[in-house]
Amino acid sequence: MASLVNMAAFVAVVEQGSFSQAGRELRQSTAVISARVAKLEQQIGTRLLYRTTRQVVPTEEALVYFERCKSILKDVEDAEAALAPPDRNPRGSITISAPVAFGRRCLAPVISRFAEHHPELQFRLQLTDRLIDLVKDKVDLAIRMANLEDSTLKARMLSHDHRVMCATPEYLARAGTPRIPSDLLKHKCLLLRFPGSTQFQWQIIERGRLVTMPVKGNLDTDNGDVLTDWVLEGRGLAVKSVWEIIEHLNSGRLVRVMLEYPPDSHPIWAVFPGGPFLSPRLRIWIDHLVGAFKSWDPHHPERFG
The missing domain is CATH 3.40.190.10 (Periplasmic binding protein-like II)
Incomplete structure (x- = not known):
């Protein structure tokens, strides 16, 4: 049966990408780490790593074994932590x-x-x-x-997460400032879209009711930072969290719109x-x-x- 210390050495090598980096992570010499991985391969009868002078590449079998080893080591770690005195520093x-x-x-x-x-x-x-x-x-x-x-x-x-609808002054001067929910359908709306996302259907508060607006735009992304870049470039309207854009609101680079119809916050x-x-x-x-x-x-x- 494979030992836990050898498993730990193997996991560290895969995560760090080299024996030397794994040694630094575990505070052991490169030679010790290499010996532990070799012993593990001998114990399970399977080659886990291709070694060259420049890199270490896991075999196909190693990638499956790696995930199981991580799970086993974490279970052992959790079991030991459960027995630790409550005043001991967490590890x-x-x-x-x-x-x-x-x-x-x-x-x-x-x-x-x-x-x-x-x-x-x-x-x-x-x-x-x-x-x-x-x-x-x-x-x-x-x-x-x-x-x-x-x-x-x-x-x-x-x-x-308090959110606001915003745009640059330049975009609003060019496209007009939306005043009521139906105005949003005439604007380019910048969308955050990924599996499970609903932000391509903006939800706003209208007279105390939650209203869903099927907004449209020619730019969408699954990254919030990209969305911020686009709205700063004047590409359209965006719904952003206050903490993301507060400095741009304070400087005037972005302007809040539809204050009477704020986006739903979570x-x-x-x-x-x-x-x-x-x-x-x-x-x-x-x-x-x-x-x-x-x-x-x-x-x-x-x-x-």
């Missing part, structure tokens, strides 16, 4: 998924400061504007800005897989995250506390 890895702009601008600083005080924790921040499957993608926690549908996930609210959630067991490291991180965002102001998105 292990936490994988987080977040929207690109929010993760880079708002979440990354919180992670950095928390990690400084918990050096035995390893954070892996994955940035994507797509809706990921936490269980399938092996993510411990994800940030969602939406009204959550019923699911097996647990969630804790962090704040609210809570910002931290979601994580349900179940009876939550690792101590994830629990302490979630509690810290909720506390950090209690003082968060979308008009000053980099400030916490």
Whole structure:
């Protein structure tokens, strides 16, 4: 049977792309890492890595084995963490998924400061504007800005995502300023579109009711930063979170429109897989995250506390 230390060495080599990098990650020599992977290959009777002087390439079998090894090592890590005294410093890895702009601008600083005080924790921040499957993608926690549908996930609210409809003064001078919802149908609307997205059908509040507008435009993207670039270039109207564009609103590069008919805003959630067991490291991180965002102001998105 393959040993856990040899599995850990193999996983590190695949993740880091080299024996030397894996050695630095695990604080072991390159020779020790190489020997552990060779021992693992001998134990399971399968070649896992093609080695050259310049690179290490996993075999086809290795890619399947790699995912199973990661799952096994994480289960062992969680089991040991559950037995740890409550006052011991948390240790292990936490994988987080977040929207690109929010993760880079708002979440990354919180992670950095928390990690400084918990050096035995390893954070892996994955940035994507797509809706990921936490269980399938092996993510411990994800940030969602939406009204959550019923699911097996647990969630804790962090704040609210206040959104505005905006455009450049140049675009409005050229195309006119929309005043009522039906005016939106005459404009080029910049859309955030990906599987699961509904933003190509803007939802606005009209006299206290939620109204869906089937807006259209010739530009859509699955990346929020690209959407910001396009609206700043004067390509059309966009619905953006206040924290994303506050500096452009303050400078006058972007102008709010349709103030009487604001876009629907959503809570910002931290979601994580349900179940009876939550690792101590994830629990302490979630509690810290909720506390950090209690003082968060979308008009000053980099400030916490």
